[in-house]
Amino acid sequence: MSDTTTTGGCCGGGCCGTSASNAVQQQGEQQQAEQQAPQRRETKAPAATSVHLEPGAAVPSASPAAQAGPEHVEEPVAYDGILLSGFGGPEGQDDVIPFLRNVTRGRGIPDERLEEVAGHYRHFGGVSPINEQNRELKAALEGALAAAGVDLPVYWGNRNWAPYLDEALQQAADAGATRLIAIPTSAYSSYSSCRQYREDWADALEATGLQASMQIDKVRQFFNHPGFLATFVDGVRASVAEAREAGFADAEIEVLFATHSIPTADAERSGAPDLHEWGPGGGYEGQHLAAAEHVMAEAAPGIAWQLVYQSRSGPASQPWLEPDINDAIEALESRKAIVIVPLGFVSDHMEVMWDLDEEAIETATEAGLWARRAPTPGIDPQYVGALVDLVQERLEGRPEAERKSVTSIHTWYDVCRPGCCENPRLGFRPAIAGLQP
Numbered sequence: 561m562s563d564t565t566t567t568g569g570c571c572g573g574g575c576c577g578t579s580a581s582n583a584v585q586q587q588g589e590q591q592q593a594e595q596q597a598p599q600r601r602e603t604k605a606p607a608a609t610s611v612h613l614e615p616g617a618a619v620p621s622a623s624p625a626a627q628a629g630p631e632h633v634e635e636p637v638a639y640d641g642i643l644l645s646g647f648g649g650p651e652g653q654d655d656v657i658p659f660l661r662n663v664t665r666g667r668g669i670p671d672e673r674l675e676e677v678a679g680h681y682r683h684f685g686g687v688s689p690i691n692e693q694n695r696e697l698k699a700a701l702e703g704a705l706a707a708a709g710v711d712l713p714v715y716w717g718n719r720n721w722a723p724y725l726d727e728a729l730q731q732a733a734d735a736g737a738t739r740l741i742a743i744p745t746s747a748y749s750s751y752s753s754c755r756q757y758r759e760d761w762a763d764a765l766e767a768t769g770l771q772a773s774m775q776i777d778k779v780r781q782f783f784n785h786p787g788f789l790a791t792f793v794d795g796v797r798a799s800v801a802e803a804r805e806a807g808f809a810d811a812e813i814e815v816l817f818a819t820h821s822i823p824t825a826d827a828e829r830s831g832a833p834d835l836h837e838w839g840p841g842g843g844y845e846g847q848h849l850a851a852a853e854h855v856m857a858e859a860a861p862g863i864a865w866q867l868v869y870q871s872r873s874g875p876a877s878q879p880w881l882e883p884d885i886n887d888a889i890e891a892l893e894s895r896k897a898i899v900i901v902p903l904g905f906v907s908d909h910m911e912v913m914w915d916l917d918e919e920a921i922e923t924a925t926e927a928g929l930w931a932r933r934a935p936t937p938g939i940d941p942q943y944v945g946a947l948v949d950l951v952q953e954r955l956e957g958r959p960e961a962e963r964k965s966v967t968s969i970h971t972w973y974d975v976c977r978p979g980c981c982e983n984p985r986l987g988f989r990p991a992i993a994g995l996q997p
Contacts, residue, residue, distance in 0.1 A: 600722070601724070602655075602662075603658070603662065604662045604665070604719065604721075604724055604760075604763070605724060605725065605726040605760075605763045605764050605766075605767035606766075606767060607665075607666075607763055607989060607990075608762040608763045608765070608766040608989070608990040609990065610766070610771075610990055611762055611991070612765070612771035614627060618996070619975055619992070619994065619995060619996075620762070620771075620990075620996075621761075621762070621765055621771060621776055622776070622777055622975070622992065622993065623637050623639075623775045623777050625637050626777050626974065626975050629975050629994075629995040631960075631973050631974070631975065631977075632959075632960040632973065633954060633957065633974045633975070634958070636956055636957040637741075637955065638739065638955075639712060639739050639740060639741045639777075639951075639954070640712070640732070640736070640739050640740065641713045641714070641715055641732050641737045641741075642701070642705075642713070642715065642741055642951060643725075643728060643729070643732070643740045643741070643742040643743070643761075643776065644694065644697070644701065644714055644715065644716045644717075644745070645717060645718070645719065645725060645742055645743065645745065645757055645760075645761070646690065646691070646694045646716065646717070646718045646745050647690060647718060647745065647909075648662075648690065648691065648719055648720035648721030648722070648724075649681075649688025649689070649690040649691055649718075649721055649909065649910065650681055650688055650721060651687055651688070651691055651721075652685075652686050652687060653682065653685065653686030655686060655721065656678045656681045656682065656686050657674055657675065659681075659721050660674040660677065660678060661674065662719075662720040662721065663720050666986070680910055683914070684910075684913070689907075689908060689910070689913065690909040690910070691718070691721070693908070693909065693938065694718075694745065695716075696938075696939050697745070697907070697938075697939055697944070700939040700941075701714055701944055701948070704941070704944045704945060704948045708948050708952070710948065710952065710955070713732075713735065715729075715731055715737075715740070717729065717764070719756070719757065719760045725760055725761060725764040726764035726768050728764075729764050729768050730768050730770075732774075733768065733773070733774060737774075739775045739776075740774070740775070740776050740777075741776075741777050741951055741954055741955075742757075742761065742778040742993065743778075743950065743951070744757040744779075745906050745907075747781060747782045747788055747847075747851075747904075747906065748819075748843075748844055748847050748848065748904065749781050749783075749830045749831040749832070749843045749844060749847060749972070749980065749981055750822055750826060750827065750830040750831075750842075750843075750844040751822070751829075751981045751982065752820075752822060752826070753844075754976065754980075754981050755980065755981035755982070755991060755994075756983075757778075758778070758976065758991040758994055759989045759991045761991075761992050761993065762989075762991050762992045763990075765992065766990075776992055776993060777954065777974070778974075778976075779947075779953070779974075780950065780953075780971060781847070781972040782946060782947075783847045783848070783850070783851050783967070783972070784854070784965045784966055784969055784971070785949070785964055785965065785966075786946070786965075786966045787942045787943055787945050787949065787964070788943055788946045789854055790940075790942040790943075791936070791937040791938075791942055791943050792855045792859075792901055792903060792934065792937075793854075793855050793858045793859045794859075795901065795934030796855055796856070796859035796899060796901055796934055797858075797859040797860065798934075799932045800813060800815070800863060800899060802932060803897040803930065803932070806930060808896055808897040808930065810862060810863055811864075812895055812896040812897055813863055813864070813895065813898070813899065814863070814864045814865065814866070814898050814899075815863055815864070815866075815898070815901060816865070816866060816868050816885060816888060816889070816899070817848065817851075817852040817866070817867045817903040818869070818885050818901065818902050818903065818916060818920070819848050819867070819868075819869060819870070819902075819903055819904025819905070820869070820870060820871045820904050820905075820911060821871060821880045821881045821882070821884070822880065824841070824879040824880060825879075825984045825985075826844075826981075826982075826983060826984070827840075827844045827845060827881055828840070828841075828842045829842060829980075829982040829983075829984065830842040830843040830980070831843010831844060831846060831847060832976075832977040832980045833980075834977070834979065835977060841881055844881075845867070845881065847969060848867055848903060848904065849867055850967035850968050850969045851903060851967060852865060852901075852903060853967070854966050854967045855901070866888065867903075868884065868885040868888045869881045869882060869883065869885065870884065870885045870911065870915045870920070871915050872884060885900070885915075885916070885920050886919060886920060889924050890923065892927070892929070895929065896928075896930060897930040897931070898924055898929050898930070898931050899932050899933075899934060900916055900920055900921075900924075900932070900934065901933075901934045902916060902934070902936050905936050906936060906943070907938050908936050908938065912933075912936060916933055917933060921933065946964075949964060954974070975993065975994055975995065976993060976994030976995065977994070977995060978994075978995040978996065978997065979997060980994065
């Protein structure tokens with residue numbers, strides 16, 4: 561999907577069928593609209609300095625059912641709304657550097673270095689597709705909730721760009737909401753995909769002054785929910801069938817499950833390591849492997865596969881999870897066709913569009929390989945239905961034994977465990993929806 565198809569990309573010089581006089585008129589109207597529009601906010605909420613604990617509670621800013629920190633909340637909770645929480649992304653060239661400042665806050669990275677890594681966004685006109693995708697997801701979720709008889713409004717906020725999480729919380733508070741169930745747009749356990757959301761919710765509560773009056777629980781990590789994984793099962797099944805129709809034997813096909821690489825030190829601390837015996841990649845890698853095993857068993861048993869990583873950043877001296885997808889493609893022997901599955905992503909945002917659709921496909925082409933990329937969940941009804949089911953679990957207080965899960969790993973925790981997904985470089989910042997620290 562090209563952003564130029566959604567944002568227009570016209571230069572205003574008449575080449576798109578617009579006369580010079582119309583272009584001048586449109587430019588004047590745009591300038592007037594920009595002058596009337598509210599001042600754009602470029603910075604996310606400041607880091608929280610504390611959290612609020614009710615007397616006797618072990619979990620800050622949590623519903624009464626979650627305040628003691630049970631692994632699974634098995635009593636009904638009456639929520640006032642849903643907090644759909646995204647990563648955020650720029651929606652114009654002027655947004656790119658302020659957005660990247662938010663993403664890298666606290667790391668001391670100069671703008672010159674940020675500009676070096678802004679090229680992927682610049683390539684697509686400075687627009688990340690992720691915000692529009694979350695607008696579509698919000699609308700699809702609202703429709704699915706209504707169809708399921710769940711009367712809850714959906715408030716959408718981002719960690720790193722407008723609409724920000726604190727703006728969403730203020731909107732909810734203005735509507736009279738005091739208890740929300742949060743859905744992060746990430747399925748796995750790690751600092752960046754779980755704990756950092758919990759920290760940013762704490763930031764938003766403090767920034768809005770809602771720490772003592774707003775309660776926020778979160779749905780469990782959904783890497784093993786059948787509705788989430790069904791979209792990948794369908795994609796792998798269709799792509800492998802296409803490879804077979806193109807004349808490739810099963811022994812010539814390999815499926816590459818791709819996810820975002822993270823520092824190995826972060827991976828080792830992910831996924832409640834005190835409660836589980838993970839491999840060297842911690843819960844983050846373990847959950848991906850379990851998800852991939854299920855997908856292959858359902859979609860293409862007998863076809864070779866592996867878990868690969870992408871989008872590595874940071875200094876070369878810092879170990880990150882490997883192998884990189886491009887290295888894995890170049891190392892393939894006796895394979896003639898590959899299927900790339902973006903298992904770590906819920907929509908076709910920048911890491912999918914650039915790192916997979918551009919770089920990985922180019923590497924495969926240079927290696928003489930037939931290649932297809934399977935779709936992300938997006939707004940597939942199976943995925944949207946899974947999100948509704950996760951909310952219903954908590955509304956009903958559904959027992960853990962009755963919850964939907966299809967991998968070798970049990971249904972994940974409703975309340976994050978102590979020390980889970982620590983960032984060893986930053987330490988423990990104030991966070992909610994989990995036991996301290």
